[in-house]
Amino acid sequence: MQSNDLKVMLFLAYKNLTKSKITFMVIVAVMAMSFLSITFFASIIDGLGYEFEEGMIRGQTGHLMIEPQEDELYISDSADLVKDIRRIPGVVGVARRLDASAVARHETIEIGNPVLFIEPENEKDVSDYWNSVIAGEYLSKRDTDELLIGANLVKSYAEEGDTQKRFDVEVGDRITLSFSNGFVKEYRIKGIYKTGSRFVDDKIIVNFEQYQLIFGSTDDIASNILIALPQRGMEGPYTEQIIDLGVSEQINQWQTKMGAVNQFVGSLQITNQITGTIGLLTAFATIYIIIFINVTNKRKQIGILKAVGIKKQIILGSYVLQSLTYGITGVIIGNIVMKLLLLLLSIHPLNMPIGPVIPILTTERLMTTSATLILASIVAGFFPSKKAADENILDAIFGG
Amino acid sequence: MERTIIKTEHLERVYATGAVKTYALKDISIEIEEGEFVAIMGKSGSGKSTLLHQLGLLDKPTKGNIIIDGNDVINISEKERTRFRLHELGYVFQSYNLIPELTAIENVYVTPMARNLKKEEYEKMAEEVLTAVGLKDRMYHYPSELSGGQQQRVSIARALVNKPKILFADEPTANLDSASSEDVINLFRKFNKEIGQTIVMVTHEKDEGEKADRIIWVKDGLLDTDK
Ligand SMILES: Nc1ncnc2c1ncn2[C@@H]1O[C@H](COP(=O)(O)OP(=O)(O)O)[C@@H](O)[C@H]1O
Ligand SMILES: [Mg+2]
Numbered sequence: 001m002q003s004n005d006l007k008v009m010l011f012l013a014y015k016n017l018t019k020s021k022i023t024f025m026v027i028v029a030v031m032a033m034s035f036l037s038i039t040f041f042a043s044i045i046d047g048l049g050y051e052f053e054e055g056m057i058r059g060q061t062g063h064l065m066i067e068p069q070e071d072e073l074y075i076s077d078s079a080d081l082v083k084d085i086r087r088i089p090g091v092v093g094v095a096r097r098l099d100a101s102a103v104a105r106h107e108t109i110e111i112g113n114p115v116l117f118i119e120p121e122n123e124k125d126v127s128d129y130w131n132s133v134i135a136g137e138y139l140s141k142r143d144t145d146e147l148l149i150g151a152n153l154v155k156s157y158a159e160e161g162d163t164q165k166r167f168d169v170e171v172g173d174r175i176t177l178s179f180s181n182g183f184v185k186e187y188r189i190k191g192i193y194k195t196g197s198r199f200v201d202d203k204i205i206v207n208f209e210q211y212q213l214i215f216g217s218t219d220d221i222a223s224n225i226l227i228a229l230p231q232r233g234m235e236g237p238y239t240e241q242i243i244d245l246g247v248s249e250q251i252n253q254w255q256t257k258m259g260a261v262n263q264f265v266g267s268l269q270i271t272n273q274i275t276g277t278i279g280l281l282t283a284f285a286t287i288y289i290i291i292f293i294n295v296t297n298k299r300k301q302i303g304i305l306k307a308v309g310i311k312k313q314i315i316l317g318s319y320v321l322q323s324l325t326y327g328i329t330g331v332i333i334g335n336i337v338m339k340l341l342l343l344l345l346s347i348h349p350l351n352m353p354i355g356p357v358i359p360i361l362t363t364e365r366l367m368t369t370s371a372t373l374i375l376a377s378i379v380a381g382f383f384p385s386k387k388a389a390d391e392n393i394l395d396a397i398f399g400g
Numbered sequence: 401m402e403r404t405i406i407k408t409e410h411l412e413r414v415y416a417t418g419a420v421k422t423y424a425l426k427d428i429s430i431e432i433e434e435g436e437f438v439a440i441m442g443k444s445g446s447g448k449s450t451l452l453h454q455l456g457l458l459d460k461p462t463k464g465n466i467i468i469d470g471n472d473v474i475n476i477s478e479k480e481r482t483r484f485r486l487h488e489l490g491y492v493f494q495s496y497n498l499i500p501e502l503t504a505i506e507n508v509y510v511t512p513m514a515r516n517l518k519k520e521e522y523e524k525m526a527e528e529v530l531t532a533v534g535l536k537d538r539m540y541h542y543p544s545e546l547s548g549g550q551q552q553r554v555s556i557a558r559a560l561v562n563k564p565k566i567l568f569a570d571e572p573t574a575n576l577d578s579a580s581s582e583d584v585i586n587l588f589r590k591f592n593k594e595i596g597q598t599i600v601m602v603t604h605e606k607d608e609g610e611k612a613d614r615i616i617w618v619k620d621g622l623l624d625t626d627k
Contacts (some may be wrong), residue, residue, distance in 0.1 A: 005514075008513055011510070015502055019500070208431065307485065308491070309485035309486025309489075310482075310486070310510070311479075311514070312478075351512075393459070394458055397497065
């Protein structure tokens, strides 16, 4: 192939593309929409999965969670452990918690419920309760008779028509907690929180020190310790550093604590794989067909060009180039629109029951989708033009 | 200077459509001299177009040989036949067959462009030949913006731009009104007289045939020697 052949090829491709603007726009629009239909839905599903996990991390598990050995109920000497872990460079937050359950009562309503004992300041670094208070205020260290209550337990935050048993309370009302050891105490509602995650919005939260008061235990115990890291994916190295501190308790990464959420996110991903693959095949077929029809309509033109002495490779090349242009332009526009949608949805996230969902488009999905669509356009441009270019000149021109 | 530019030897072209065999050309041996203006005439279906397609290297005979300017053009590769069409032959179709996406001048210069000429060169060549066919002021029009006669003149310009050894034309006036038809035939005469252009034209118009130097009559795929 000489450079001059390339010149003629470009010339013919350019003229064809620019003369048939409507065709160009239609094909590019189909490409762009195929791109969007594949990536957009998938990225919402991915965002949903991510949000599920994030809700768990920011409410239940932290990135890492230290828990007692199998045969132990508590972690002992937890205050020192918290201090030691906090000294590891890069650790964003460390907070210990105690878990119990109690029967909560307000007027005639009684609900058995988990109670979470937290250190309010430390807790801020590992979870989102502090900035999820939608009425009243967050706990402070000095609050001995106050509690926070999850919005899922409060009637006024329930969906209309919801029949689940809830307290008809507001900030300032009192709730009596009765613990398994017979201890009973009345607390004032200081704040109502709502993280948006169903898994964590059903708790009653009180100060860590209350545990000693209620259960009379004097040891420096904790049910678990949550550790927040700068971001996901760093769990391994930090686990090793914590082991190096001489910690003998279990150090669990958030992935292992997800339980049902893991299964759920897993099936979301499988669904995504399946619909993604079907979407790609559909897009491939659609693009193949429209480009195929377009090139097939140029059969006569291909015959004429051959008749006047233009080389077969030049003609073929010019059509592949045209298809490639459709492909690349469509994918670029699809990418741009997708980026805009992602931007828009990161400013105005989709509000879903589990919390605000921001779509996530993985590089892998972006690359596969782009590559498949471009490949489809090349293949679709190549075969019909090859067929027309290989055929008898007269058949191509006169439609034999 | 009597120099044979086209020589055919026992040309046969059989179309096999299923079990049916159509002998479009049975046995055609002709010679055409350089600088001649030859008309091919005969009834519809007699094989005129088929003959011209063989001479113009748009199709291959099932038997026989064609020598153009001393070159065997049958037993060569498809690539060489393409090169031959580009450099040595010009072809005018009945239905113009311009590329709709190209302007008049682009339709004309796409072939010199493919011959690796410089932009100034091929533009100049196209301008000259378009001027010669009387379309100086229509060069930047697209085929859809031109009348049938104008389109046919563009296609003549395209066929002539590379100064081909032979210009072929298959019923070039069949789609045109009488005034345009006359323009086309006069152009052919002009190029034949002024630059000695060899022209082989299929026509069914008696008066057009009479403007040629010689008429080759075809009947049922054979030369009609009675005429
Ligand atoms: N592609 C083809 N397949 C089958 N038969 C053909 C084909 N092209 C031409 N013929 C037949 O060959 C004969 C000569 O055709 P053609 O050369 O077009 O005649 P003319 O140009 O003199 O009218 C006709 O009988 C025609 O039907
Ligand atoms: Mg004919």
